Amino acid sequence: MTAELNEAVAGAQAGDEEAFRFLYRSLQPALLRYLTALVGADAEDVASEAWLQISRDLPSFTGGEFRAWVVTIARNRAMDHLRRQRRRPSVPVPLQALNDLAADVDTADRAGEAIATESALALIRTLPPAEAEAVMLRAVIGLDAETAGRVLGRRAGAVRTAAHRGLRRLAALLERSAASDDVRDAVAPRPRTDRQVPHAPEAEPAEG
Amino acid sequence: MRGDDGMHARRSGGPADRAESDRLLDAARAGTPPGADADPLTRLLSAAAGPAAPGEVAGEERALAAFRAARATDGTAPTAAAVAAPRPRRRLRIAAALSGLAATAVAGVAFAAVRLDRPPEPVVPPATTAGPTGAGPTGTGPGVTGPSRPAPGTPAGDASGAASPPAPTPASSGTPSAEGGPPAPAATSGRMAGHCRAYLAKPERQREKALTTPGFADLVAAAGGPEQVESYCRNLVGAPAEGPDDEPEPERPGPRTDD
Numbered sequence: 001m002t003a004e005l006n007e008a009v010a011g012a013q014a015g016d017e018e019a020f021r022f023l024y025r026s027l028q029p030a031l032l033r034y035l036t037a038l039v040g041a042d043a044e045d046v047a048s049e050a051w052l053q054i055s056r057d058l059p060s061f062t063g064g065e066f067r068a069w070v071v072t073i074a075r076n077r078a079m080d081h082l083r084r085q086r087r088r089p090s091v092p093v094p095l096q097a098l099n100d101l102a103a104d105v106d107t108a109d110r111a112g113e114a115i116a117t118e119s120a121l122a123l124i125r126t127l128p129p130a131e132a133e134a135v136m137l138r139a140v141i142g143l144d145a146e147t148a149g150r151v152l153g154r155r156a157g158a159v160r161t162a163a164h165r166g167l168r169r170l171a172a173l174l175e176r177s178a179a180s181d182d183v184r185d186a187v188a189p190r191p192r193t194d195r196q197v198p199h200a201p202e203a204e205p206a207e208g
Numbered sequence: 209m210r211g212d213d214g215m216h217a218r219r220s221g222g223p224a225d226r227a228e229s230d231r232l233l234d235a236a237r238a239g240t241p242p243g244a245d246a247d248p249l250t251r252l253l254s255a256a257a258g259p260a261a262p263g264e265v266a267g268e269e270r271a272l273a274a275f276r277a278a279r280a281t282d283g284t285a286p287t288a289a290a291v292a293a294p295r296p297r298r299r300l301r302i303a304a305a306l307s308g309l310a311a312t313a314v315a316g317v318a319f320a321a322v323r324l325d326r327p328p329e330p331v332v333p334p335a336t337t338a339g340p341t342g343a344g345p346t347g348t349g350p351g352v353t354g355p356s357r358p359a360p361g362t363p364a365g366d367a368s369g370a371a372s373p374p375a376p377t378p379a380s381s382g383t384p385s386a387e388g389g390p391p392a393p394a395a396t397s398g399r400m401a402g403h404c405r406a407y408l409a410k411p412e413r414q415r416e417k418a419l420t421t422p423g424f425a426d427l428v429a430a431a432g433g434p435e436q437v438e439s440y441c442r443n444l445v446g447a448p449a450e451g452p453d454d455e456p457e458p459e460r461p462g463p464r465t466d467d
Contacts, residue, residue, distance in 0.1 A: 012275070020275045024268055029260035044267065051271040055278040120255035135233070139253045142237035145230065164229035167249060171222025174248040 009066050013058055020058075024051065027067065031074050034136045037125050038078040039085075046081050050074040068147045071137070075151060123170060131166030134159050222249060277429035403427040404441035
């Protein structure tokens, strides 16, 4: 996958349109999901801006991980967008998403898959922003913790911690949903919540 | 693969430590399909990284248009030589330099052509400096700047933009010395109007060839393709031979029958 991507990057830099199309198709879905976590419904617009800049700056890409280069551009566009907006979109907890996830996650057909993806992303978006972003960069964009840290300007350990907290929160959400669905699970309360500290991503110590 | 840990994770409210979280995240990014007995969190992560929906790549043509426009303006149009070139960066610099030269030359010729076309009448000094510049493009072509506007600031664009006449109104003000005019908000369409006049001033059979030169690359990009340039330009600056001030209004061509 990475070798294929690098080959396409070289092709696109030489002006090969099909190589660029391949890059777009390989990266855009994850990019759009990531941007939706950052800017909500404006993700399509921000992604367009990002691809405009990617096409323009492609000749200046000199190596390293292309995925990280692209996601850095997209993130900068998203931050500009948020500065312009002066607000973060509020994301209500999507109860429907929980139900859909429970109902559809096993479905094998494409429609079911799409709904499950949508629901999973909606749940991740309910996390505190730093945790949601860490989970998205790791699981959906597919960066390792070190590279994700470089994109975010944070240490890899801080990314690991944020992602871990996010996963625990997601697990708790899923558990609560299962408990409300299924009385059998309700008699086993979770031993601990790991949420005594309100999330303060910027003040997080650099662990590891 | 993670069946046992999955059961454990479900009971304990999620992954026990960062290392376990790392494993879950790495499995998701690797696209490892969760087994039937996978815990809900594993399935959630796998679903989040699931296959693309068609709607997610809906912007493909727009992205490709941006790619084409960027390649056109920086002079790295896809040629067989370009694809085969082993050292794109150096070649790029040379190409940029060459396209800058070519753009200057082409725009110079075009500018000369515009001036030669102009009827030999005395130049009227402009009454207002910014008035016609600002009102022209917005009045004639409001919808010309689409979302895929080409990037400004490339060597080719600057060279040709500076060398072509900047006044966007169709030769009506008759002031070739309008280069002192401030850049209007619609600077791009103003620049395009300049390109358009240069283009329309060319003899019919030279036009097609002119569009392959770097000097007209961003005009082609703005129009959306070489075959669109003609209509794009006519929208932007109007038909070339219909300047209301430059031509004496033809009287009714019928023979005079009055006494």
